[in-house]
Amino acid sequence: QKPTSELMAAIQLGIGQSVGGLSSKPERDMLMQDFGVVEVVFFPGEGSNLTPAHHYSDFRFKTYAPVAFRYFRHLFGIQPDDFMLSLCDEHLKELSNPGASGSIFYLTYDDEFIIKTVQHKEADFLQKLLPGYFLNISQNKRTLLPKFYGLYCYQQCGGKNIRFTVMNNLLPSTVKLHEKYDMKGSTYKRKASKHERAKKYPTYKDLDFMENHPEGLSMEKDTYDALIKTLQRDTRVLESFKIMDYSLLMGIYNLDLANKEKVREQVICPLNSCCAKHFIDIGMGDSYSGLQRGKSFKTRIGQYSTPMESIQGNRELTEELDEDEDVPPGGIPARNAKGERLLIYLGIIDILQSFRLKKRLEHTVKSMVIDGDTISVHRPSYYAQRFLQFHATRVFKKAQPGSTALKHSPSKKKSQVKTRSAAAPDGSDISGSNQAGRAERGARTISFSDEPPSGTSGAVGGRPDLLPEHSHVRYSSPRIRTPSPRLGAGNLNGNSRQQKRYVKNPNR
Template sequence: MSTATVDSVGRGTKASKASKDHKKPTAAALKGAIQLGIGYAVGNLSSKPDRDVLMQDFSVVESVFLPSEGSNLTPAHHFPDFRLKTYAPLAFRYFRELFGIKPDDYLYSICNEPLIELSNPGASSSWFYLTSDDEFIIKTVQHKEAEFLQKLLPGYYMNLNQNPRTLLPKFYGLYCIQCGGVTIRVVVMNNVLPRAMKMHYKYDLKGSSYKRRASRKERVKPCPTFKDLDFQEMHEGLHFDLDTYNALMKTLQRDCRVLESFKIMDYSLLLGIHVLDRKPLVRGNRCDSRKGQKVLYSTALESIQGNVKDPEPVADDDTLGGIPAKHKDESLLIFLGIIDILQSYRFIKKVEHSWKALVHDGDTVSVHRPNFYADRFLKFMGSTVFKKIHRKLSHQCQSCILRYFCNFSLETHGVVVAAGYTSFNQPDLLPQSAVSFESAQNEEEDAENRSFFYAAQIPGSLQNPVLNDESQNCLMT
């Protein structure tokens, strides 16, 4: 009879009576088995010819036993005996190739040096390991999540073919390690927050408000992960130039609609903020013997810029692919990605939402219908978290455009101009306000703008006149 247990590093495992005869593997042994297993699986793939991915490839699970003394097919190792299961190996090989990850680089990143264990601020029992070169995150997942990911692969394949630039997690491999009665499943993903860049603020945002505040235990950590209510108290929104804002929101909208189509909800936006003006860039812990792989579209900036000329963008060494932004007078670099997408709106989630809605406003709790969740998520990101920088027209631009409107009206309607005043075929009447930007230089800027827009509404002018070249240039500035 099987019983559920939790191993020394906090992961859910399954043990049986037979496992009592085995010595429970240490955390270091499990990490080593993960590295050895992935190395064996990727190396074994090199003997298989390249071909198109077929539908049946997504459901394949390959299993091999790796005894410590080695065998005709497997290498000897100093870890306890373990069994390795590799899910959809050909499909994941295609995903790695799509993002420009070469097998040798993938193996070097994962297997060359010990994995770095990271803390998990979330509610899940998952643990995270980071490769020494900062490229990949290895996350433990539950059986249901691994099963759901494998079912998701055909749709994921279709979406990546249509749009490789995405803020969704980039999955590079799914594996299962069974060692000494302990079973762990791990997924290899892109690293959203590079360690080489100091994150002065870190947020996990869902767009909901129910219990969306960091706990006291989390707040005392050296680098806490805050939540939605904390963001609204600590920041008044992050401001981007118009093109960047539009590219970011377009990417988020596209990604959310994909998640909605798969009936996925309860995902988060992981947001890291580096303040450029606060401290110089912090380098550190990046492998000195080898530069980062610079996986295609792996940085935040590369993931949202869909119309760049360079087919192989490379993250700038000073920004590590961060997105420039402003907050008040501070210059920022933003790092972000959508995480935790392996939660579908199954029966248990529907029950959870109904139960929480009884004691709190149902629209504010995290768990919700996928379409409502996506709409609320996008609204929160597009209005509260991310904002556009509104540029005001300069005096020169205002004068140029005003000059055009005045000339247009003069030529079309016979306006008489004398001593700075305008009159529309009524020389005995003065207009309500004489427009002269030169005389209004000492007024407040909002008063200038009101004068400008009044001038643009001269009676008799066309609704959408064609501007001359000089005026058009000012409008586009």
């Protein structure tokens, strides 16, 4: 077993050299062979002309498809220096493994990225998946699929290969998530074990959710439609890649319950400001008050990095929170059956599992003794259909007309300010116009109805560059452009024009 501290340090050295070295290479169009490139760099303890000196064992560091992953990072708005700063500037935090895969998880100090070790076959599958992944995210960045930012391999001389990938962090670790679920849409053995339930922060499963939330979670119509449309699109992509056995990881932050906990803690310990902060017990240590990036956790590095952005692609659509409800942005607003306000953080995980011979045999054996439709291992087409049906009908519900509004209520302080400003100097009430303006801004939600809005020629939500599902589309070949980094030797050619990444309307 490699000491985790040495492994973390070697990972940071390798990523820093890889990303920094790539910065000196000029920008160019991506070629098909770029997806299969593997760069290998030797890190001797005394250092070399390419690598710094270190006091660890000599090792080799492999970077898979560096040009392709540079494009992926650029597509999601991640600058090279921000990527290096997050991964290499501070110590990584090791997380406890929530599953049975045996993988090691690391979290960056700023809560942006997750590093996960993967098996050899999973790394190979991801590399083979890259051309299709490239095509998918080039057409559509609003996705709940994992966002892969890099694939690497650490090898100590004469030792074993340790492969790992860098991904987006789905669940914020700086707040206390009141519930966490891993759901596949299956019911066979999909209940958390006694050992899991005994944990401080357990991960529940499908049957647990149906027991805890028999009526599901309610959302406003536009939010529900956007979420289900995104899940439908993502499951179709996974089905086309013959991928199955994936899950929806969902964390629930209960705003009303958190406020009650905060008041209770202030009564018990009014002088201790630390009582107002919650941290998931994953070895996080102290808070992130010393971030060198000079930003609070209210902003994220990458675009489309939060669930609300992933389903709608618009930061302005996130709900307004109370001033003292200091939580990470981008959670999807919902309510439970009690009417409590919720923020949902979610994403699809474990997509590196194809329907190979082993899974086919597993499905055949299990279906002989139990109901084949209830087990988790299934052919990709049926798995995608069941996964989508479960979440669209059992987990998430569309709020009924006339029900309590799901928007988060503003704070009392904000309400007082708005009340005072509602009266004009001449005594007239101008609050109605303000409300109309807010309604107009809030109406910019993408429509996913089958019938296109009037005057858009089949465009979605009034945007001529986005098409509904049934429309005929043509795809433009995307070009790669990575902005000039502030770290690393050399500069990239920044003269080429940035390409729009949306699917173009042929009728426009």
